[in-house]
Amino acid sequence: MDIPIFILAGLLVHCVFLVSIFDIYFSSPLVHGMTPQQTPLPPPAKRLVLFVADGLRADSLYELDSNGTPRAPYLRGILENNGSWGISHTRVPTESRPGHVALIAGFYEDVSAVAKGWKENPVEFDSVFNESKYTWSWGSPDILPMFAKGATGDHVYTFCYAAESEDFGAEDAAKLDIWVFDHVKSFFNSSRSNETLFSALNEEKVVLFLHLLGIDTNGHAHRPNSREYQENIKQVDEGVKEIASMIDNFYGNDGKTAFILTSDHGMTDWGSHGAGHPSETLTPLIVWGAGVNYPQKVTSQFFEDNFLKEWKLENLKRLDVNQADIAPLMASLIGVPFPLNSVGTLPVEYLNSSAHFKAESMFTNAVQILEQFKVKMNQKKETTLSFLFTPFKWKIVCGLKHFIAVSRMFVQTFVFQKSAVLFYSFASAGMIIVFFLLIQTCPWTYYIYCLLPVPVWYAVVREIPVIQDLATNVLSLHVGQSVGFLLISILAVEILVLSFFYRSALTVGLLVFAVWPVITQLWVQAKTKALIWTLLCVLLAIFPLMPVVGRDPNIPLVIAAGLLTLLISCFSLASLCKSENKYRDNEDLKVYFYQMFSVALSTYVVSSTHNSLKNKQGLPVMNQIISWMILVSSPVLLLLSPTFLFQRLFSILLSLMSIYLLLSTGYEALFPLVLFGLMFVWVNMEQEALQHYGLSRKPKLAFFNFTYAMDITQFRQLHLDDIRRSFFFVFFIVTAFFGTGNIASINSFDPASVYCFLTVFSPFMMGGLLLLKVAIPFVLVSCAFEAVQVTTQLSSKRYKGLFMVFFFFQVFFLYSANLYFSLTFLMSLSCSISHYVLVMSLTIFMMVMNGLAQLLTTQRLGLPRRTKHHST
Structure with missing residues (x-):
């Protein structure tokens, strides 16, 4: 199965799972x-x-x-x-x-x-x-x-x-x-x-x-x-x-x-x-x-x-x-x-x-x-077979809603079966279910919930080699190492689960990440990079401890984030100009100057707008126009930059920060800057770790080109370090999710975040801008993971299988955590609707972000360039 088909199939499955919860618990009461x-x-x-x-x-x-x-x-x-x-x-x-x-x-x-x-x-x-x-x-x-x-x-x-x-x-x-x-x-x-x-x-x-x-x-x-x-x-x-x-x-x-x-x-x-x-x-x-x-x-x-x-x-x-x-x-x-x-x-x-x-x-x-x-x-x-209809006598979940929930539970457990005989047995059972639903004139969604395991089964079978590779690596370890590996894996996933309930769990995880180079050979190989990694992990660990909601606007912090972005950009640009990269030219540098100007303009607009609102003078029309222009132009400038790894990641930061600043009201403006710094160091650290496989490291990240990246799985097989990389990716995604707020709660949104764009009440427009703000840290992590796939010479398809395995365990632990509060699966499901929706939405969002990251790292808009004429 090709990767795009695999992604679309996974996206479809998770969308159905997400919709099913609303069909079960939120149907119209009228x-x-x-x-x-x-x-x-x-x-x-x-x-x-x-x-x-x-x-x-x-x-x-x-x-x-x-x-x-x-x-x-x-x-x-x-x-x-x-x-x-x-x-x-x-x-x-x-x-x-x-x-x-x-x-x-x-x-x-x-x-x-x-x-x-x-x-x-x-x-x-x-x-x-x-x-x-x-x-x-x-x-x-x-x-x-x-x-x-x-x-x-x-x-x-x-x-x-x-x-x-x-x-x-x-x-x-x-x-x-x-x-x-x-x-x-x-x-x-x-x-x-x-x-x-x-x-x-x-x-x-x-x-x-x-x-x-x-x-x-x-x-x-x-x-x-x-x-x-x-x-x-x-x-x-x-x-x-x-x-x-x-x-x-x-x-x-x-x-x-x-x-x-x-x-x-x-x-x-x-x-x-x-x-x-x-x-x-x-x-x-x-x-x-x-x-x-x-x-x-x-x-x-x-x-x-x-x-x-x-x-x-x-x-x-x-x-x-x-x-x-x-x-x-x-x-x-x-x-x-x-x-x-x-x-x-x-x-x-x-x-x-x-x-x-x-x-x-x-x-x-x-x-x-x-x-x-x-x-x-x-x-x-009228819509139930007479021998199945029982008058309501006690408080239980009954009828077709119960049937849908059982069907969805059956789907989730069935997709991980291995036997082909079971598949054919299910195909026969599917025909019986279709007949059963047909004579009861059930909604069309019921057919999807009950028959979905068939295409899911094919997808799971095709991904079995990934699981086999992991099993081979684990079995090659000593007994003590295998037990230790399993315990660490369970603990790691449990930290992810706890982060859905307590944001401070992310702080614990990041502090553990901070000592990762110390317990490996990376501290000896690259002391400077390891020190920067540790520092950035500690800085990022502060954000989950900050208040989720209730914070007062702090525009000076937003301005400081903008100025810090410009300062980092100046050093990065100076480094780029001094590099011996033969692909650098003046046209490319102009793009970065435009992006830096957008960051500066965003910083000014935020300050000016909130001062105007504080003085009850309303949203200045010019500020509103500039904000929308930056929102539209930033992605275009990003796609005009070269696709070499360092240059494209630098361009992604500038474009997204110019938008994020306009949507910030306080300390959260610093979050994507610290997150991106850690992601960039992560890419460098993973390149250093390549020698563990006996592979030669490429000399400089500046020479990596996203557009030239190929599926080179045949050059090396899956390694246990790849599991760590996948876990890092999922953990950073969750950190992007909960780092500065609890986006699962409606009231955690600050309406002031969109005041640079509009102040007149418009739920869809405001909601769209807030979702854009939420998505920006996701994009940064996803683009960094694309870079990791390029630098570590591993097939992206295998990584997709890995982080989907982690999400399976995450869903499992979410359900198991709620079993403490109930006696049956269905009761626990009703207690954890918000968490279920959150996990399904996060998985879908990750798939979308993966596709978007590929677009942002590999595509480039071509503009006509001036031709140099040489005299003879």
Whole structure:
């Protein structure tokens, strides 16, 4: 099998494995065809006003400031004198769309919505807005339209500001909330001269929704502990006070208006959200008005978070709810049918009504949830063979989802079998499985999961020689050496596994790497290189000990990284000019000068941009243009450089650093520089190690040419040192993965990283730039490994087999680690979904990076060059 086919096959297999986990655990929770359920008794309120302060943390609203006064005096007075309060517990992902869906529709959205940036509706769903007689909403164009598009008929109206207004670099994002308050006031004033609108506003079952995005935007731009964030809370408090007073006056203080203030999610101290930190999942809930209980005095109450004493609210009963519980609460207050897909439980303690009304509401809530179960059970019964269908009686994983998980486990274990008889037996079993799935009208993905072992088997068989080479080398050792080799291998892989849980494990590994030359002959052969290797290993070991998230921007460190890159470039360029490399010419040197200029320009743009944002002057247009130009031009300049090893690696560093600097906000700007230094020394050290095989070393790295590299496996066989090289490669890849942050966590991203390119909220664009930042260290390691393959004269195909073997062991240890917390494989799988996704994604990413590294090291763009004319 050719290498490209092998890579594509491996990529396909891992992609299927990655997709399967979402198919198993993240399928849509929605079902359709239920009968709407509505409380038969008259509701306490005719209308509901919903305030959602986007990105507002519970502690930021409830806690007192340094002077002992509340940040939101009006809302504080409400919860102390007029209404009920508590904490709304959100679920991951703590993003705006899932939060609003839980609030207004009552269910926790599946991850399929992320493919549309959580802006559009991947599936239609019911909501309180849809069940209302009329709903008017004001706020962000990212949130409001999805509830209007999902509504039946023409009774949900939206008023949105322009998307460009959501600018993290704006002078004051509180203007977004002021826009909402002003337009609500104008709306009610205009209704007095519009009989149709006035009549509609006086109907029953009316909802008014005010989406307030300013707090979230200020939190992203300035962080929740900033003056801007806290001042915005005060402005929201004043705006809510004015709107509540205006609405009460508009309706003649008829006492038929219910008010709810809450948030879709919180925010970390470093200005991000998306994961499950308490600062993100604990949001405020204050309810007052028609049908709502007054504050309940208590002598004592206990919560594990111990916030009550800090907030000075220990004597007022705190009523916590799940975020999805707010939807049935709103439906009960105004008497509309509970949203069809709601899974929320009505928090009856918030209601100030008769026991009869509470009982009827609870019964309606239960019947509405039961309707979903009945529809789901009928759907399952229709697609399952009668003799296999068992009614749900206890909490177990059942049905086809269980079957998919078992199939995927079978795939992963089967691919490492050796017997050809087993292969043919599986082929027969595959036909039976196809028939079994066909008669049950299963989705097409099920066929892939069950039949995937067939092509995988061929790939494994063709790679058996690699394993045989390794076995031959191990068996040639003495018993003690063999045992030692196995123990060291297990320990090495265990360090990789621990790094997925504790980043400090990378520090331990790098410190062990630092003494590698000392325990070998390399310290004697190349003392200078060995000393530099040790120093760089120690320096790189510092980064995993640095904070993952929560760090404050440190632009001087970014500037220092840029200047250090230029300094190193000057020395490298001087060395290149003095070299006797006959392939050097002036045209090539110009490329390096352009790249150095890009690094200098990037350093300036970062400094200038963040100074401008700090002064609330926004993102300078010229800086934005320059940033995008550098992003586009850097890869082109890279491909214009010569393909000789030293020159191409030097060019790769300059091009990638110019981009990385633009995406940095602190110490992480130094990380790729130290990482690249270690990678370059690694290439030199591996060349020194060649004498262990009796091979002559080539004189200088400058004469290695990536384009001339050939598959010369026939010149030497696999050696145990090649296992070490493969492990080094995997370890450095993991270091690139976790070196400066935990990219498995959504909230570890700092939005300020993309401010040189854009400040207006754009999830796909921002996400793409952040992924580019993550990929750059990967590219550096992958290109260095390509150089190692050239200098050590070993087939790249054999190395691919080696690091894939290491990843097999890594996945194995990830699963075994979770077995401590569960009794069965399937239970451990459900506990380690994030780790499984991480490993599969990392493997896929490595394959992609391998191909990209080959492109960046071997390809060169040709430009017309001036021809020298010689006189005769």
